[in-house]
Amino acid sequence: MxxxxxxxxxxxxxxxxxxxxxxxxxxxxxxxxxxRNSPRGRISLMRAIADDDLTxxxxxADEMSYCLGCLACQTACPAGVNYAELFETARADIERSGIxxxxxxxxxxxxxxxxxxMHPRVLRAFGILMGIYQRSGMEAAARKSGILxxxxxxxxxxxxxxxxxAKRFSDSLIPSTSTPSGKPRYKVAMLTGCMQDLMYPEIxxxxxxxxIANGCQVHTPPVQSCCGSLHAHNGEREMxxxxxxxxxxxxxxxxxxxxxxxxGGCGSHLRHYAPLLADDPDFxxxxxxxxxxxxxxxxxxxxxxCRPPTASPFEKPSKVTYHDSCHLAHGQKVTLQPRQLLRLIxxxxxxxxxxxxxxxxSAGVYNITQPDQSAKLLERKIGHILRTxxxxxxxxxxxxxxxxxxxxxxxxxxxxxxxxxxxxxRAYRRETL
Amino acid sequence: MVVxxxxxxxxxMHPLVTALTAIVGEANVLxxxxxxxxYGFDGTAALxxxxxxxxxxxxxxxxxxxxxxxxxxxxPIVTRGxxxxxxxGSVPSENAIILCTVQMDRIxxxxxxxxxxxxxxxAITQKIDEAAGVHGLFYPPDPGSMKISTIGGNVAExxxxxxxxxxxxxxxxxxxxxxxxxxGRIVRLGNACVKDVAGYSMKxxxxxxxxxxxxxxxxxxxxxxxxxxxxxxxxTYNRIEDAAETVSSIIASRIIPCTLEFLDQMTIRxxxxxxxxxxxxxxxxxxxxxxxxxxxxxxxxAARMMEIARSHGAMExxxxxxxxxxxxxxxARRSAFSAxxxxxPTTILEDITVPRSHLAEMVTxxxxxAGKYNLTCGTFGHMGDGNLHPTFLTDERDEEExxxxxxxxxxxxxxxxxxxxxxxxEHGVGLAKKPWLKQQLxxxxxxxxxxxxxxxxxxxxxxxxxxFD
Numbered sequence: 001m002x003x004x005x006x007x008x009x010x011x012x013x014x015x016x017x018x019x020x021x022x023x024x025x026x027x028x029x030x031x032x033x034x035x036r037n038s039p040r041g042r043i044s045l046m047r048a049i050a051d052d053d054l055t056x057x058x059x060x061a062d063e064m065s066y067c068l069g070c071l072a073c074q075t076a077c078p079a080g081v082n083y084a085e086l087f088e089t090a091r092a093d094i095e096r097s098g099i100x101x102x103x104x105x106x107x108x109x110x111x112x113x114x115x116x117x118m119h120p121r122v123l124r125a126f127g128i129l130m131g132i133y134q135r136s137g138m139e140a141a142a143r144k145s146g147i148l149x150x151x152x153x154x155x156x157x158x159x160x161x162x163x164x165x166a167k168r169f170s171d172s173l174i175p176s177t178s179t180p181s182g183k184p185r186y187k188v189a190m191l192t193g194c195m196q197d198l199m200y201p202e203i204x205x206x207x208x209x210x211x212i213a214n215g216c217q218v219h220t221p222p223v224q225s226c227c228g229s230l231h232a233h234n235g236e237r238e239m240x241x242x243x244x245x246x247x248x249x250x251x252x253x254x255x256x257x258x259x260x261x262x263x264g265g266c267g268s269h270l271r272h273y274a275p276l277l278a279d280d281p282d283f284x285x286x287x288x289x290x291x292x293x294x295x296x297x298x299x300x301x302x303x304x305x306c307r308p309p310t311a312s313p314f315e316k317p318s319k320v321t322y323h324d325s326c327h328l329a330h331g332q333k334v335t336l337q338p339r340q341l342l343r344l345i346x347x348x349x350x351x352x353x354x355x356x357x358x359x360x361x362s363a364g365v366y367n368i369t370q371p372d373q374s375a376k377l378l379e380r381k382i383g384h385i386l387r388t389x390x391x392x393x394x395x396x397x398x399x400x401x402x403x404x405x406x407x408x409x410x411x412x413x414x415x416x417x418x419x420x421x422x423x424x425x426r427a428y429r430r431e432t433l
Numbered sequence: 434m435v436v437x438x439x440x441x442x443x444x445x446m447h448p449l450v451t452a453l454t455a456i457v458g459e460a461n462v463l464x465x466x467x468x469x470x471x472y473g474f475d476g477t478a479a480l481x482x483x484x485x486x487x488x489x490x491x492x493x494x495x496x497x498x499x500x501x502x503x504x505x506x507x508x509p510i511v512t513r514g515x516x517x518x519x520x521x522g523s524v525p526s527e528n529a530i531i532l533c534t535v536q537m538d539r540i541x542x543x544x545x546x547x548x549x550x551x552x553x554x555x556a557i558t559q560k561i562d563e564a565a566g567v568h569g570l571f572y573p574p575d576p577g578s579m580k581i582s583t584i585g586g587n588v589a590e591x592x593x594x595x596x597x598x599x600x601x602x603x604x605x606x607x608x609x610x611x612x613x614x615x616x617g618r619i620v621r622l623g624n625a626c627v628k629d630v631a632g633y634s635m636k637x638x639x640x641x642x643x644x645x646x647x648x649x650x651x652x653x654x655x656x657x658x659x660x661x662x663x664x665x666x667x668x669t670y671n672r673i674e675d676a677a678e679t680v681s682s683i684i685a686s687r688i689i690p691c692t693l694e695f696l697d698q699m700t701i702r703x704x705x706x707x708x709x710x711x712x713x714x715x716x717x718x719x720x721x722x723x724x725x726x727x728x729x730x731x732x733x734x735a736a737r738m739m740e741i742a743r744s745h746g747a748m749e750x751x752x753x754x755x756x757x758x759x760x761x762x763x764x765a766r767r768s769a770f771s772a773x774x775x776x777x778p779t780t781i782l783e784d785i786t787v788p789r790s791h792l793a794e795m796v797t798x799x800x801x802x803a804g805k806y807n808l809t810c811g812t813f814g815h816m817g818d819g820n821l822h823p824t825f826l827t828d829e830r831d832e833e834e835x836x837x838x839x840x841x842x843x844x845x846x847x848x849x850x851x852x853x854x855x856x857x858x859e860h861g862v863g864l865a866k867k868p869w870l871k872q873q874l875x876x877x878x879x880x881x882x883x884x885x886x887x888x889x890x891x892x893x894x895x896x897x898x899x900x901f902d
Binding site for chain 1: 463465466467468470471472473474475476478489515516517535536538557578580581582703704706707708768769770771772774775778779780828829830
């Protein structure tokens with residue numbers, strides 16, 4: 001994968017024939033009706049940089065931050081433009097230029113990207129401390145004391161929405177090897193993720209349960225690396241490469257029938273290691289093999305044939321609606337399978353969500369970097385959800401999960417946000433009741 | 434905010450920018466290079482230039498004031514909607530103001546008693562049809578880009594679409610227009626009457642005028658009752674000529690389907706690669722056929738069309754099983770042009786139209802020419818209208834190959850004119866078709882057209898360099 005826009009194979013930029021089919025699917029173009037806030041507009045700016053008609057300016061950097069990276073344009077694009085590659089290359093260019101440099105930003109990027117998300121044990125230790133802070137009464141005291149006034153404005157606004165850290169993480173919920181009751185049909189590896197592990201480890205547990213129930217032997221190492229998705233999206237290509245190598249080292253693809261992820265955002269990055277490691281002679285072939293093996297859990301279960309549960313996860317039939325995580329729908333093209341699985345569950349009345357594949361505004365750290373636009377998208381999403389009359393909102397990405405749960409809470413709506421696989425796991429569990 | 438980097442070609446119009454800002458407001462004027470670069474092109478390949486300033490007026494009055502201001506300073510104006518045009522009509526003329534209508538996007542009124550709809554120029558074509566649909570009505574013109582194209586742009590280009598065969602083109606649905614003239618006067622042309630012969634049909638002068646005579650600021654459209662039934666069918670062929678013969682035979686059998694769309698193998702493969710709906714990729718050609726209207730008539734016509742296809746060598750003829758599948762097929766067809774861009778970096782699209790009796794001959798000629806000049810070409814189009822889109826897949830940076838593309842285009846145009854066809858059926862002349870216009874029209878007709886432009890826009894204020902030099 002090219003390091004800069006100028007080194008990029010020019011045909012990737014030329015692939016965009018600016019027909020405008022992307023415009024109606026782009027949430028930021030929809031908000032402003034300005035070409036520069038659209039996919040083809042942004043690509044024209046990237047091309048201007050490759051052509052030396054523009055240098056990397058603050059305005060260009062701002063524009064690339066304003067892009068959600070939701071990849072709805074990739075789904076819409078008949079010409080097959082690889083926007084994800086263009087976007088990540090542009091962001092990497094911007095980081096290298098230093099145009100966004102300021103001390104506060106560098107501090108937070110170092111803490112998060114270079115330190116926390118590069119070292120899984122440190123991340124968990126941080127999680128434990130955060131959990132203690134949240135549960136011990138310190139958080140309540142801090143909120144009461146007014147000390148949080150000293151936080152920067154955006155963080156202050158977001159602080160009440162900060163994720164609840166789980167009491168126990170995936171490693172204490174899932175043994176390193178889980179075996180189905182009968183003879184295993186497949187051998188798979190389970191990726192526990194970072195945010196999923198800290199916030200929603202029970203979703204990982206549910207995923208393993210569903211895999212076992214469908215005849216898979218599941219290997220879940222207790223300590224796992226970050227997949228590098230955060231780094232790649234935020235212009236840190238080298239770190240993303242390091243993490244990709246580490247992942248492939250930990251999960252040699254030839255040893256598994258599939259490598260399973262249950263988080264849309266991670267999966268979208270995880271299944272594209274081959275272009276990331278294309279120039280690495282030691283890893284490029286392995287990365288190809290890895291990409292072939294990497295499966296979203298819904299995709300995998302649908303592929304091997306899901307055993308329909310005989311029990312319902314609910315006491316009485318309930319209306320469920322499904323929100324497509326952008327990176328599951330647009331990044332991985334997995335849209336039918338989660339719906340198919342939901343329809344298999346007794347008692348689930350699946351209602352289609354209008355604009356189900358329109359971004360909810362979570363988009364990685366977008367709710368921190370672009371809080372206004374993020375809030376508008378969330379409001380739009382919550383409005384659609386409320387109008388369906390559903391009591392459950394199923395979605396398969398921790399970012400969307402947290403964002404929509406916060407939005408529903410703020411709207412005072414009694415809606416439970418749940419991973420589709422968790423509904424399936426609950427149904428299986430109730431079979432034996 | 435500090436802006437570093439280059440700021441070229443922006444500064445010269447400063448006093449004008451100040452005056453424009455006073456009219457439309459600061460938030461509706463763009464001058465930074467990062468804002469302007471994305472307005473340097475529209476949907477046409479290989480055409481690009483630099484916009485001077487972009488404005489987003491909110492009202493007709495603001496547009497009139499901007500036009501007066503521009504006229505007083507001798508600055509040209511290029512009107513732009515969503516920028517999906519395919520002849521370079523909204524590519525910036527030198528040092529022009531780009532007047533973008535996308536913020537005037539309201540549908541003002543649907544009148545089910547008179548079967549009309551009134552909208553601002555920036556209203557999106559598909560939204561217009563949806564608004565009509567609420568009342569059981571229908572706005573038939575459906576250009577490929579209808580999800581994002583603006584009605585103002587459709588009227589200015591007199592856009593066609595997939596249903597042109599039965600329902601005609603945009604012109605057939607325009608009952609009235611509000612237009613700002615090059616001197617800033619606001620005129621209202623036409624009305625909601627079905628009949629109106631009070632003087633010249635002035636609105637017709639502005640339909641298809643490509644932004645060179647006036648700026649359309651409001652449209653009054655005719656609607657039809659929504660057809661009660663629709664059948665969509667797919668026929669596949671081993672020989673392109675068989676597909677063309679099927680079309681001629683259907684028309685000769687006195688059936689007017691709403692759609693008879695043609696895709697050759699290259700196009701089918703690209704579309705399938707994108708849409709993944711299971712199109713047969715090993716056939717030489719495919720016809721997408723659709724009939725709509727009264728359920729009984731639709732059943733009858735569909736059966737006859739399928740029979741005609743079979744008796745003209747179709748390998749397989751199938752009907753879409755439901756509305757959802759029919760929609761999938763139609764939207765896959767709409768993606769044809771963009772999907773062809775998968776093959777090579779630059780996609781040069783033609784828009785020739787011939788009398789339908791010459792279709793088979795024309796289709797064959799195109800493949801011969803592509804072979805002669807050693808070019809990759811995908812052809813698709815509205816076969817029922819005689820409107821073909823031969824599309825050359827090339828690379829604009831390869832001068833030698835581009836030269837061959839031009840030779841091929843020229844040969845196709847010569848042949849088209851020879852059989853009594855036109856250089857453009859629905860995309861307009863703009864910049865892309867300008868070199869051949871005079872040849873098609875002949876000297877006197879071309880001169881007449883120029884005189885009309887001269888009479889309305891003597892100062893060459895509006896979209897200069899488009900249609901004529």
